[in-house]
Amino acid sequence: xxxxxxxxxxxxxxxxxxxxxxxxxxxxxxxxxxxxxxxxxxxxxxxxxxxxxxxxxxxxxxxxxxxxxxxxxxxxxxxxxxxxxxxxxxxxxxxxxxxxxxxxxxxxxxxxxxxxxxxxxxxxxxxxxxxxxxxxxxxxxxxxxxxxxxxxxxxxxxxxxxxxxxxxxxxxxxxxxxxxxxxxxxxxxxxxxxxxxxxxxxxxxxxxxxxxxxxxxxxxxxxxxxxxxxxxxxxxxxxxxxxxxxxxxxxxxxxxxxxxxxxxxxxxxxxxxxxxxxxxxxxxxxxxxxxxxx
Amino acid sequence: xxxxxxxxxxxxxxxxxxxxxxxxxxxxxxxxxxxxxxxxxxxxxxxxxxxxxxxxxxxxxxxxxxxxxxxxxxxxxxxxxxxxxxxxxxxxxxxxxxxxxxxxxxxxxxxxxxxxxxxxxxxxxxxxxxxxxxxxxxxxxxxxxxxxxxxxxxxxxxxxxxxxxxxxxxxxxxxxxxxxxxxxxxxxxxxxxxxxxxxxxxxxxxxxxxxxxxxxxxxxxxxxxxxxxxxxxxxxxxxxxxxxxxxxxxxxxxxxxxxxxxxxxxxxxxxxxxxxxxxxxxxxxxxxxxxxxxxxxxxxxxxxxxxxxxxxxxxxxxxxxxxxxxxxxxxxxxxxxxxxxxxxxxxxxxxxxxxxxxxxxxxxxxxxxxxxxxxxxxxxxxxxxxxxxxxxxxxxx
Numbered sequence: 097x098x099x100x101x102x103x104x105x106x107x108x109x110x111x112x113x114x115x116x117x118x119x120x121x122x123x124x125x126x127x128x129x130x131x132x133x134x135x136x137x138x139x140x141x142x143x144x145x146x147x148x149x150x151x152x153x154x155x156x157x158x159x160x161x162x163x164x165x166x167x168x169x170x171x172x173x174x175x176x177x178x179x180x181x182x183x184x185x186x187x188x189x190x191x192x193x194x195x196x197x198x199x200x201x202x203x204x205x206x207x208x209x210x211x212x213x214x215x216x217x218x219x220x221x222x223x224x225x226x227x228x229x230x231x232x233x234x235x236x237x238x239x240x241x242x243x244x245x246x247x248x249x250x251x252x253x254x255x256x257x258x259x260x261x262x263x264x265x266x267x268x269x270x271x272x273x274x275x276x277x278x279x280x281x282x283x284x285x286x287x288x289x290x291x292x293x294x295x296x297x298x299x300x301x302x303x304x305x306x307x308x309x310x311x312x313x314x315x316x317x318x319x320x321x322x323x324x325x326x327x328x329x330x331x332x333x334x335x336x337x338x339x340x341x342x343x344x345x346x347x348x349x350x351x352x353x354x355x356x357x358x359x360x361x362x363x364x365x366x367x368x369x370x371x372x373x374x375x376x377x378x379x380x381x382x383x384x385x386x387x388x389x390x
Numbered sequence: 391x392x393x394x395x396x397x398x399x400x401x402x403x404x405x406x407x408x409x410x411x412x413x414x415x416x417x418x419x420x421x422x423x424x425x426x427x428x429x430x431x432x433x434x435x436x437x438x439x440x441x442x443x444x445x446x447x448x449x450x451x452x453x454x455x456x457x458x459x460x461x462x463x464x465x466x467x468x469x470x471x472x473x474x475x476x477x478x479x480x481x482x483x484x485x486x487x488x489x490x491x492x493x494x495x496x497x498x499x500x501x502x503x504x505x506x507x508x509x510x511x512x513x514x515x516x517x518x519x520x521x522x523x524x525x526x527x528x529x530x531x532x533x534x535x536x537x538x539x540x541x542x543x544x545x546x547x548x549x550x551x552x553x554x555x556x557x558x559x560x561x562x563x564x565x566x567x568x569x570x571x572x573x574x575x576x577x578x579x580x581x582x583x584x585x586x587x588x589x590x591x592x593x594x595x596x597x598x599x600x601x602x603x604x605x606x607x608x609x610x611x612x613x614x615x616x617x618x619x620x621x622x623x624x625x626x627x628x629x630x631x632x633x634x635x636x637x638x639x640x641x642x643x644x645x646x647x648x649x650x651x652x653x654x655x656x657x658x659x660x661x662x663x664x665x666x667x668x669x670x671x672x673x674x675x676x677x678x679x680x681x682x683x684x685x686x687x688x689x690x691x692x693x694x695x696x697x698x699x700x701x702x703x704x705x706x707x708x709x710x711x712x713x714x715x716x717x718x719x720x721x722x723x724x725x726x727x728x729x730x731x732x733x734x735x736x737x738x739x740x741x742x743x744x745x746x747x748x749x750x751x752x753x754x755x756x757x758x759x760x761x762x763x764x765x766x767x768x769x770x771x772x773x774x775x776x777x778x779x780x781x782x783x784x785x786x787x
Contacts, residue, residue, distance in 0.1 A: 101617070105617055108611075108613040108614045109614070111613075112611050112613075209443075214447065216634040216637070218663075218664060218665060218667075220666050220667070220668065221666070225668075234645070234646070236645065305610075309611070309638055310638075310641055310666050310669065311610075311634060311637055311641075313634065315444060315608070319609070319610075350611075350614065351613075355614055355617070355618055359603040359604045359614070360604035362606075363606055
């Protein structure tokens with residue numbers, strides 16, 4: 097098979113990977129600060145997609161306004177979920193919080209199933225439908241936009257966490273929440289902010305994802321969330337560049353396995369990579385080894 | 391270290407959940423045969439369908455069709471002079487819940503069951519029902535296995551391999567295609583069954599199968615597979631899957647620049663509505679097998695469509711038509727049997743000679759083909775953004 101084919105498959109993989117990366121950023125962010133695997137994260141994407149659909153169809157909002165409204169609503173939802181479901185469990189075992197997260201995920205799924213039924217809804221792409229052609233290669237505007245937006249958000253997030261005062265507070269809470277509190281950091285606000293950012297990212301991912309595939313349903317977040325979670329683990333959960341790299345790797349792996357090995361083996365191989373990763377380097381590519389303090 | 395452990399456990403959980411999602415439980419409760427539902431003034435018929443959940447579109451449509459038939463029969467005086475009572479259960483598209491719901495219905499004393507709707511739960515229910523020897527007619531479960539477990543299970547629809555074979559001969563004989571690619575769902579019996587039959591038949595007819603590509607239920611991205619298929623430029627791409635997935639694949643096929651004619655099976659019903667306006671051209675000129683055609687002018691179809699519209703305010707899909715026909719076939723069998731005795735109903739079902747909404751149906755019950763109807767297939771195309779009947783096709787005729 098020729099070079100054009102290879103590059104086209106790389107582009108397919110990059111597009112899929114960018115979306116995984118964007119979703120994985122939210123997972124990694126919440127895990128890094130709150131040490132919680134937020135299994136409801138995938139469902140926030142589903143919720144965001146329905147919000148976007150309502151913005152488009154009911155209120156006829158332009159794309160940029162939809163982005164703002166949906167991100168704001170989802171961030172708010174994230175904070176509310178944190179306050180109601182996760183905050184009361186902050187001092188109980190991690191397992192309780194994890195199970196609650198799965199519960200929240202089911203709650204959102206079934207709520208939307210009840211409101212919107214299981215019938216998938218067509219979702220119109222409001223991005224320009226331009227396709228750039230270079231020889232036989234095809235790259236859609238949306239593919240480029242997804243890739244660029246993901247990188248911009250990743251860099252922005254790294255800078256925010258690394259350079260700002262709020263970011264410093266987040267890192268402090270992540271390191272040792274007790275000590276952070278003694279230093280005068282408001283833990284509740286910091287964790288709420290983390291959730292707001294995490295779910296805000298999911299909202300951005302939601303619009304890009306739904307515009308790409310142009311169909312939404314109440315179960316769409318499940319598999320996407322699971323794959324993005326794997327991406328976050330491969331990259332090193334808790335690490336922001338790790339989520340990006342993990343997501344892109346996963347997307348590329350899927351495309352190339354389909355292209356050159358077998359499309360019926362894709363999931364088996366992808367999950368296999370995860371198992372090998374956990375055996376060889378459990379902390380992921382960018383993960384730091386956890387130092388035990390004496 | 392604790393964090394890592396929890397991470398590992400949760401991953402294991404997530405994987406286990408995926409792995410066990412398809413398993414059914416094999417409880418053996420409800421052994422006692424309850425008294426028959428016909429001893430009162432009514433005849434109790436069970437309807438089992440996924441009324442909520444992922445495949446509720448099919449379940450609700452089928453159940454609505456069945457109920458319409460029962461209302462019609464009751465208005466005309468019932469069967470054997472008795473009114474029909476409906477016992478309806480929702481199984482949410484899940485095999486385990488379907489078996490539980492079945493047990494509940496048997497407990498309520500139904501004389502026969504119309505259901506289940508999708509193949510996977512129907513197989514579980516069929517296996518369970520053999521011991522009870524309860525007459526079952528499934529309107530829409532198309533997997534080959536469904537009727538193989540006992541002599542008590544019949545179906546109204548044609549079955550998966552039959553659709554695959556029919557579409558393969560149609561592609562060769564009527565459309566003159568020589569190369570075909572197949573893209574199917576490896577995690578779905580329905581899709582695998584049709585894909586395999588299509589492949590075997592296509593090769594048997596001398597066509598070249600250029601690609602035999604797979605995906606998994608829940609996948610959203612098919613560009614890699616489609617890019618791969620596009621390199622071999624087949625005449626047709628056969629996609630035996632359900633309308634929501636077909637909508638995704640067709641849209642992406644357009645993006646990738648694939649020029650093949652898209653072909654499919656009865657799961658395509660509803661594709662037009664699942665595609666956005668801008669992408670209607672992606673499915674223009676496709677062909678798929680279906681059970682009947684809504685705009686058919688024959689009185690039985692016309693009356694059914696009108697009655698359904700009046701009752702539910704929307705157009706019936708083929709699932710509704712099959713649900714309707716199933717009840718009619720069963721009612722006629724009970725009339726012929728002259729009683730609600732299970733054995734008598736089952737024997738009478740074999741004598742079926744019925745012309746309904748989905749065509750003329752008989753059961754030849756040949757060796758290896760028990761409980762499956764002999765009927766023609768409607769080939770539907772999409773023309774100018776509308777469904778249209780391309781042909782009433784019986785392979786080999």
